[in-house]
Amino acid sequence: MTRAGLPASLVLVGAGKMGGALLEGWLADGLPGPRVAVVDPAVSPETARLCGTHGVRLNPPGLGAPEALVLAIKPQGLEGAAASVAALVTPATLVVSVLAGKTLADLKARLPGARAVVRAMPNLPASIRRGATGAAASPETTEAQRRVADALLSGVGLVEWLDSEDLIDAVTAVSGSGPAYVFLLAEALAEAGAAAGLPPEVAARLARQTVAGAGELLGRSPQEAATLRQNVTSPGGTTAAALGVLMAGDGLAPLMRAAVAAARRRAEELAG
Incomplete structure (x- = not known):
């Protein structure tokens, strides 16, 4: 049974430890693999096998704008990836970022088409679906998009929504570290x-x-x-x-x- 709120189309940019954990959680929650595309030029053999088993598209050509796009690359890689990622983002796309230290303003500056952006800080136990995540959304994020983000993030554990992005640093200090x-x-x-x-x-x-x-x-x-x-x-x-x-x-x-x-x-x- 598919968890309510999961998107009809999803692009995961970066499938390292955190991105891979998120992907496993979504698939375990019943998200059909063909709905998902993974963009990662250096994906691990384990993640490649997971994609093959579930029909997840791995580095497919000609991607269109998805309903949701999750950024799980290393923070220092955002600058280099921004141009190609920006081409996938329209004002209707929900962007969820788990990049440490990258603010909503940073993300919007590098993804000019983005309106609905969620900044999230998960922690290491997400790798066993026991994570704790703090999340903050841009003002343009609708309630429906927030529910989608919640469904995506709760695939690896608890999600706590914050009234202010300023509290993300406190989340980092408590549950992130x-x-x-x-x-x-x-x-x-x-x-x-x-x-x-x-x-x-x-x-x-x-x-x-x-x-x-x-x-x-x-x-x-x-x-x-x-x-x-x-x-x-x-x-x-x-x-x-x-x-x-x-x-x-x-x-x-x-x-x-x-x-x-x-x-x-x-x-x-x-x-x-």
Whole structure:
């Protein structure tokens, strides 16, 4: 069954890690392959096989303007690709960009025909359809086009719509860079376990599974993170002792605020 809102015709420009993840999500959601054209001169063998299996057109000649066009190339490649991509965009085309640091104004300047443009920031877990994406739309984007963009982006996970494009940098700092923070937590927990006497390989496996299992529980549970934390914390117990350190005035919360603020500042600098 095809997910509601997916477009009748779609061009994906760039089929690397993020573009490939999006393509897999759309096909898994029932989008017929012949509706999709992929433009990528260096597509991976895996993506080429995926296209062949589902009848996705790979680098076809003579493309016309699609209902939706998704830009998933590297940000530095936009300048070189703009001329050929611009020829596919009309005022009726929905453009969805997952290019980090490229603003709505940047995209419109390089794609003069574009009116409806959505700027999105997905994260690495999109590769397993567990991503978190923040999105902002240009004022010209209609509600119908916004629903199409939502259907395209939700193929790889959660989508949060933002009232202002200015908030994209905050999304980058929280969920865009966030997986790295979680991976660092697993590293630090493993190191702490080794320092407590566990063999390093045992500590690493326990830390990895603990972070992965807690994340899966958080994803499946309707309860807030704070409630789940409280549920595993017995008064006066071992968890409470550890949380007394992590939740101190100079503990994890202020450190995380400083880290997110630093990431946001850097995202603003990169966007120019």
